[in-house]
């Protein structure tokens with residue numbers, strides 16, 4: 035099987051070339067296996083294929099399986115924003131300090147600026163764009179509007195993604211608990227009291243989030 | 244950022260042999276420290292070995308100890324039932340660190356190996372013996388408000404080419420230093436175990452080395468031996484804001500009490516030295532005594548006699564002393 039032979043560009047250093055050949059020899063070995071085995075070899079848990087210049091990987095973003103080919107240095111945040119056009123997720127600090135880039139990876143809130151996209155091969159990612167049900171906003175998005183939980187709105191997608199996780203984790207029992215478990219999301223506009231109110235209200239109403 | 248080849252081993256043996264084959268390779272777990280360092284050019288591995296798919300996530304109690312896999316997430320450890328019932332100090336320390344998002348990514352192994360937050364270490368334009376051995380220490384005569392107050396031997400400033408007054412930033416490691424912990428390590432020559440007190444290094448001579456882990460070695464687990472401290476342990480963290488900040492000073496106190504007296508005591512301090520600082524003499528000072536504020540004050544001041552301020556952090560000596568008293572009061576339940 036002629037797998038990815040074109041994925042090794044001419045300017046790859048020798049050492050990487052050798053490694054790549056080792057990997058593709060592994061895949062070449064599989065060419066004699068039955069077709070379904072080959073299929074399995076390409077399943078998400080088998081790891082991305084590539085070298086130091088390009089890697090091929092697949093992941094599910096907002097319910098849709100995406101196959102892409104990227105520079106391994108790309109963070110999940112840059113992949114979402116620059117490559118997939120999902121600009122709802124924001125870049126605040128790019129160093130894990132502000133929470134603006136919060137998304138859910140396999141159901142857990144995560145900072146997309148501190149993980150390489152290639153590490154998320156096979157993962158299920160949900161961004162703010164995937165939270166609402168079409169035009170129908172998520173209950174926490176509604177609550178943010180009702181309680182005036184933002185001013186400029188830059189931190190808001192991260193706040194909402196983090197807030198939903200905070201409720202799901204069972205850490206929205208009191209204002210103090212919400213403040214503690216939402217401390218990874220900074221807001222330069224200082225909308226904190228209203229954000230806390232919005233989260234507490236959704237929690238109290240008991241709506242499924 | 245320097246280009247790197249991404250590798251995803253599935254077994255421990257495969258990961259170790261990859262690291263042995265490529266000396267310039269680095270393991271990546273949660274990535275919360277390493278991605279940051281790579282973006283800034285402080286770390287530049289040409290091979291990145293993603294260990295997240297190794298079977299090292301388990302948390303289990305066996306015989307007389309709790310074994311926590313190196314890839315267990317900080318958030319999972321903090322809510323684990325065995326951890327909460329047997330080693331609540333560890334759960335408290337973990338929850339005092341970072342944020343909900345970061346704890347969902349950070350692993351136990353990565354937490355042990357996180358680098359200092361000294362701002363000179365992060366600024367490539369400034370001297371730093373830890374980042375660039377022999378270049379000098381920018382913090383010594385610079386901004387050192389958050390830096391160390393305990394040093395090996397005669398203190399800092401002995402040799403400008405090798406001094407480092409940075410502190411270890413982890414909260415989890417402070418709790419583990421107070422408890423009886425072993426680090427389980429795997430390498431090309433098999434498995435070895437290191438007592439927690441010997442895992443991290445003081446900055447003497449080679450500040451570029453934070454730990455005694457050898458190149459290519461993989462941390463596979465930590466093991467915490469059972470103890471009788473669960474009822475009387477307390478982790479106190481003092482920081483510049485109420486949450487989501489590194490410790491200025493932290494105290495992990497673990498006591499065993501019976502009949503209104505203290506029968507065993509352990510303590511470690513964070514934010515005060517190049518490694519989590521164990522207060523060794525505390526057991527001798529507290530054993531057999533009834534808890535009182537006066538006693539705790541004496542105990543705190545005793546350890547602080549060997550503290551030494553840099554140019555901007557004299558306040559930390561008093562702060563640490565007060566934090567020790569407050570942690571002991573909380574652990575013993577006296578007001």
Ligand SMILES: Cc1cc2nc3c(=O)[nH]c(=O)nc-3n(C[C@H](O)[C@H](O)[C@H](O)COP(=O)(O)OP(=O)(O)OC[C@H]3O[C@@H](n4cnc5c(N)ncnc54)[C@H](O)[C@@H]3O)c2cc1C
Pocket residue numbers: 129130131269270271272273274275276277278294313314339340341342345348349350351352353354355356357412413414415460461462463487488489490
């Ligand atoms: C904004 C911010 C705030 C923070 N606040 C706190 C805080 O208050 N308290 C606190 O304690 N921490 C705090 N942290 C630090 C955080 O706890 C660490 O970054 C985290 O624990 C590192 O774990 P990781 O799995 O992400 O490691 P990685 O970033 O993946 O790796 C870190 C290092 O460990 C090595 N490594 C990882 N696993 C292994 C292994 N099994 N064997 C051998 N080597 C390994 C890697 O090669 C790398 O050198 C904060 C971090 C950020 C970004």
Ligand code: SF4
Pocket residue numbers: 359361362363364370371372373374379380381382383406407408409450
């Ligand atoms: S204290 Fe250590 S880490 Fe900071 S500048 Fe000095 S040598 Fe570098």
Ligand code: FES
Pocket residue numbers: 124125126127128129130131132133134135136145146147148
């Ligand atoms: S952009 Fe990721 S935490 Fe700030």
Ligand code: FES
Pocket residue numbers: 183184185186187188189190220221222223224225
């Ligand atoms: S609304 Fe402006 S930063 Fe939060």
